[in-house]
Amino acid sequence: MNGRPRSLSFHEVLEQARQGILPGRDQLKVLLHPQGKGERVALFEAARHVRDLHFGRAVFLYGFVYTSTHCRNNCRFCLYRASNPKAPRYRKATGEILDVCERLAQSGVHLLDITLGEDPRIHRPDATGWEDLVGLVSDVVQRTGVPVMVSPGVAPRWVLAALARAGADWYACYQETHNRDRFRDLRVGQDYEARMQAKEEAKAEGLLLEEGILCGLGETDDDLLDSLEAMGALDADQVRVMTFVPQPGTPLQSAPRPSPQRELVLIAVMRLLFPDRLIPASLDVEGLAGLRARLQAGANVVTSIVPPGRGLAGVAHSSLDIETERRTVQAVMKCLAGLDLRPASLEDYRSWMAGRRAA
Template sequence: MKESIEQLKQTRDLPDEQLLQLIDHQGEDTALFEAADQVRREHYGTDVFLRGLIEFTNYCKNDCYYCGIRRSNRCAERYRLTPEQILSCCDNGYAMGFRTFVLQGGEDPRNTDEAICSLVDQIKTRYPDCAVTLSIGEKPRSSYQAYFDAGADRYLLRHETATDAHYRRLHPAELSLENRKRCLFDLKDIGFQVGAGFMVGSPGQSTKELLADLRFLQQLQPDMIGIGPFIPHHETPFAQEKPGTLELTLRMLSILRLMFPYVLLPATTALGTISPIGRELGLKAGANVMMPNLTPTDARKNYDLYDNKICMDEDAGKCRGCQENRVKSVGYRIVSDRGDVRR
């Protein structure tokens, strides 16, 4: 174990056999976490970057089997924030020190290229020292180019899984891994800072799927990698499936930090959902990003991706303060910074 960790730390890679053993390790992971923390400190010190999350629509044309806002969920209370509401979220966030805003939503047919470009332009005009990140799903290359030309800096699009068979297990037939990968490579080619990622412990996943995720990320070389445990939602076909574990998610975070020392790696809300100290443990395992929620609370409760999601009724100021205290408690510091990748 220690030899594999040191080799991964030095070379950023291991043969398949050793990586599989590391992923599947049963027992104490302290040495892995400490190595990952050392590497993140070499690249980012104790800095933790904040992303102001604005969940601006929960309408979605897709029907992914794991997602609470899938189009087949007739119980979902749908909403769309107006441009004025979104800009108000940015105003509040800027005053609290946020220098990145993440516009996240389902694949809402009303989000035309014109509407997204106008929104990005307004935010960048009002706050030119801030980064704008979009997370709105699969689009044609021409749409991504338009968003980039309007001023968007980053794009988050989790690949979810890097094997075709497992992708089909998680998604309906009209979605394909081939197109998801096409989107990611288009985004990278255009010039976005690109984020990919996957769920840990999703139905049908084994260590071989996790190995495939790591190999795909080596091909893509993203700037951001978002992972979190699978958590079932009661209005989906996976309602009775077991959630992903804290232990495996933390292990994968550390492996990712060692393989991609430069990467921006969030300690996600899902981690905090499966453990009261999940996000703190995520930071200690190599993460260096937190994403407090700026969405108005009356809408936020309806951005219901999985069951028991935390922080659904906290106002933005309380959420910001809570996360700062959590970061300090484990020896790091929040910085008011765009938090660009440091390759």
């Protein structure tokens, strides 16, 4: 059941959150339903206040390198599902990947996100594919000197340990939903527990963890709150939400495009609930045009920065702003300046990571 509990005051709950009193489940339900522009503005202002208390005006920038769009899975929402003939497919060669990573590092990103589908050439019965990925990560770390996130889907523990030894700092693996029935419907044929276990093992191996959810596919308030609780239980270091985008050639291609307001409210609620964590504003859903609103909702990371002219693809939108100059560090910095925000230094980012590992 969705909707605000009538006995609770939105502004009372919001003021407590501003003061550092973490909202409980009933209070979160109140915050999920701001009524009218005034309450939305108040929610976003409170989220920015909490963000600035912990991070000041600094924002972190992530470069995005989608190395392979081949995938063995058939997620109903994903353009790159195995059975989709409309999906653009490629596998980038090692030299090309290293070139892109070096360009991104030189442009000023704080992290390189090495992302791929569950490519059958990596996810194979022998260890060869995984060893190739570990070697690639080692090369990226040595060539760029920039922190690295790896997003390869579900990885066995020995791979997670090897990635950590190779110099990777982060493991990203999104559950999308923590409602098991919805998970089975969205991630067809996949194992809910195996996906969660990989994240727990990544933390145990010393990797920082990013967890994420998808909104706009009919989830209930309780679904969302269950996800927020699961993120807290995982002690995720970076938490994100992205709006569902209908993809051609998928079972959900005719689903209605949801309002972006739900994502913005969830970013703000996440900020109040996880005040000291990283929360991304992705360029993948609405491109540069949607960045300002996400930062104004309390995000402090800009993800999916992509260099043009390299033949890369996005996730939610395979081509949005990619072959222009609108998903570059330079374009993002103009947006930040207009909000009186600034890029953090690489030293600031490394210091934050060290603090999280020590916590």
